[in-house]
Amino acid sequence: MIVFLMAMREEALPLIGYLGLQRSKQPTLFPVFRNGDTWLTVSGVGKVNAAAAATALFHVAQQARDAVWLNVGIAGHADLPVGTLRSAHTVTDRASGARWYPPQVLLAGIASSPLTSVDTPELGYPDESLYDMEGAGFYPAALRCSTAEAVQCLKVVSDTREHSVEHLSPRRIGELIDAHREAIADTGAALREATDSLRSARDTDPDVAALLTRHRFSVTQQRQLTRLAQRLAVRAPGQPLIDEAVARARSSRAVLRALQQRLDTLPMQLRTG
Amino acid sequence: MIYIEDALGGHPRAQRILARFPQATRVGCARYTEVFNPRAQNFRLQKRDPALLLAHKHRRLVLPAPPGYGIGGTHNYYFSHMLNCVYDCRYCFLQGMFRSAHYVVFVNYEDFATAIDSTLARHDGDHCWFFSGYDCDSLAYDPVTGFAEWALECFARRPRAHLELRTKSTQIRSLLAREPLPNVVVAFSFTPAGAHAALEHKVPSLNKRLAALRKLADAGWRIGLRFDPLIYSAGYAADYRQLFEQVFAAVPGSSVHSVSFGAFRLPRDFFKTLVSLYPREPLFAGPLDTAAATIGYRNDLEAELLDFCEVQLRDRVNADRLFRCLP
Ligand code: SF4
Numbered sequence: 134m135i136v137f138l139m140a141m142r143e144e145a146l147p148l149i150g151y152l153g154l155q156r157s158k159q160p161t162l163f164p165v166f167r168n169g170d171t172w173l174t175v176s177g178v179g180k181v182n183a184a185a186a187a188t189a190l191f192h193v194a195q196q197a198r199d200a201v202w203l204n205v206g207i208a209g210h211a212d213l214p215v216g217t218l219r220s221a222h223t224v225t226d227r228a229s230g231a232r233w234y235p236p237q238v239l240l241a242g243i244a245s246s247p248l249t250s251v252d253t254p255e256l257g258y259p260d261e262s263l264y265d266m267e268g269a270g271f272y273p274a275a276l277r278c279s280t281a282e283a284v285q286c287l288k289v290v291s292d293t294r295e296h297s298v299e300h301l302s303p304r305r306i307g308e309l310i311d312a313h314r315e316a317i318a319d320t321g322a323a324l325r326e327a328t329d330s331l332r333s334a335r336d337t338d339p340d341v342a343a344l345l346t347r348h349r350f351s352v353t354q355q356r357q358l359t360r361l362a363q364r365l366a367v368r369a370p371g372q373p374l375i376d377e378a379v380a381r382a383r384s385s386r387a388v389l390r391a392l393q394q395r396l397d398t399l400p401m402q403l404r405t406g
Numbered sequence: 407m408i409y410i411e412d413a414l415g416g417h418p419r420a421q422r423i424l425a426r427f428p429q430a431t432r433v434g435c436a437r438y439t440e441v442f443n444p445r446a447q448n449f450r451l452q453k454r455d456p457a458l459l460l461a462h463k464h465r466r467l468v469l470p471a472p473p474g475y476g477i478g479g480t481h482n483y484y485f486s487h488m489l490n491c492v493y494d495c496r497y498c499f500l501q502g503m504f505r506s507a508h509y510v511v512f513v514n515y516e517d518f519a520t521a522i523d524s525t526l527a528r529h530d531g532d533h534c535w536f537f538s539g540y541d542c543d544s545l546a547y548d549p550v551t552g553f554a555e556w557a558l559e560c561f562a563r564r565p566r567a568h569l570e571l572r573t574k575s576t577q578i579r580s581l582l583a584r585e586p587l588p589n590v591v592v593a594f595s596f597t598p599a600g601a602h603a604a605l606e607h608k609v610p611s612l613n614k615r616l617a618a619l620r621k622l623a624d625a626g627w628r629i630g631l632r633f634d635p636l637i638y639s640a641g642y643a644a645d646y647r648q649l650f651e652q653v654f655a656a657v658p659g660s661s662v663h664s665v666s667f668g669a670f671r672l673p674r675d676f677f678k679t680l681v682s683l684y685p686r687e688p689l690f691a692g693p694l695d696t697a698a699a700t701i702g703y704r705n706d707l708e709a710e711l712l713d714f715c716e717v718q719l720r721d722r723v724n725a726d727r728l729f730r731c732l733p
Pocket of ligand 1: 490491492493494495497498499500541542543573574
């Protein structure tokens with residue numbers, strides 16, 4: 134799953150169009166757009182809005198873990214060319230001094246810069262940082278929902294010392310994001326592939342669900358069942374979990390015993406398939 | 407990406423390392439722990455492209471080695487100039503110990519020397535062993551860290567201190583560049599070809615490591631052979647017999663300082679982390695006793711594996727140089 138969090142409608146429109154997102158009909162605190170497992174929410178400007186929108190979307194999107202969370206938007210910078218796309222390798226909340234370090238492990242191709250989130254627009258651009266108003270609200274909130282590698286801020290330089298923020302029209306904002314829509318979508322897709330591989334590795338056999346309805350398993354036994362099913366899937370790929378012995382078992386304990394016995398008889402190979 | 411602790415400023419070793427990566431983005435941080443190991447990091451994802459962290463080690467520079475880690479010495483310690491490893495062995499306990507796969511290099515090597523001196527002072531007149539390959543591979547990242555050159559210089563001046571460099575690498579240039587030291591053992595770890603192919607990702611081939619080992623032995627260095635962890639598989643007997651033949655054919659008996667062996671085992675918490683990172687890994691789906699506090703092979707299999715290897719090794723090395731690693 135990918136979640137895009139954008140502060141302004143003008144920033145969001147190019148991605149909404151490119152990704153074929155539709156306005157969600159669910160009642161939501163913030164506008165939500167969706168196409169399959171790609172979500173986008175428009176938070177409004179500022180850290181509090183960004184944190185609230187991230188939290189709200191987490192619940193709207195069935196609290197999916199290990200999702201990709203991208204805060205995409207415009208940012209100011211002292212002297213980078215207008216239109217430059219950067220990821221944030223640090224996110225600093227200027228008000229509190231808190232700082233986060235998004236791991237830049239899966240962002241090949243996109244150069245990175247520090248990002249400072251401010252409460253009022255920064256017009257002096259005092260250092261080499263990007264300046265926005267959402268990153269430091271979005272990042273810690275999204276970090277509660279996923280793994281740090283998949284939570285990133287992608288910013289397009291919109292204003293600099295030479296190009297004042299006052300000249301930014303809504304149309305221009307849309308154009309700045311639109312110019313990078315492919316790179317942004319590709320980054321999201323690459324991150325999703327990585328996080329999906331974590332999730333699919335943890336998927337359990339549907340037969341586990343069938344066994345859980347057939348017998349009463351304690352919480353500990355459920356964990357044992359899941360792990361035994363995983364181990365059997367690795368050691369004897371393609372073989373059904375419910376064989377004759379398991380089907381005959383009259384209790385949860387007998388099921389676990391039958392599975393363990395089957396596992397014990399399999400030869401140990403270090404490679405499967 | 408290279409993260410550098412702000413306080414390191416112009417530390418010459420940090421500067422030397424940075425100079426090797428002129429294109430890398432540099433990011434300052436107050437302490438490396440801000441970047442390394444905070445909540446919500448995934449070792450498996452980070453392993454795809456780990457960053458380098460340059461840091462200063464402030465405390466606990468030299469620590470007592472875990473029981474069962476020694477090779478005949480009475481006082482055993484370890485120290486880590488680095489956390490994590492360029493290789494990716496699926497059984498490696500570092501994956502369970504750290505949430506981050508980034509490489510941390512502590513550049514204040516000289517403080518390790520001070521801590522080694524204080525340790526030696528506590529054991530007046532006695533010899534002490536210092537193991538360097540506990541939280542990393544001692545030599546694999548040596549072209550970057552320059553650790554071996556420093557360590558050899560350090561131990562050359564401390565004859566009462568013994569150093570084990572433990573490695574799966576072939577980075578032996580700094581060793582070959584100088585006269586061998588009688589108080590340094592270069593220990594190579596091996597598993598059979600099947601286990602190597604399935605589990606030791608990015609580790610140089612057995613032949614390349616044997617060639618490196620041979621060069622060191624020819625140059626007069628004392629060699630350690632480490633068969634730890636022993637990995638069980640259906641054909642383990644034939645696999646280990648072949649491995650022992652290959653390894654002992656490559657190194658003259660007179661160069662072998664010590665041989666140690668021990669079965670695969672992991673602290674329970676680490677094991678659970680590894681399973682959650684790699685639930686489809688056959689090693690973790692194997693015949694393990696998952697109820698024990700330390701996870702290892704079922705007792706009967708572990709005993710069979712250990713006994714078999716011990717008999718094989720006794721045929722090849724004197725008992726006083728053979729050590730069974732305790733769990
Ligand atoms: S070589 Fe050693 S430290 Fe490196 S990954 Fe393998 S087991 Fe871990």
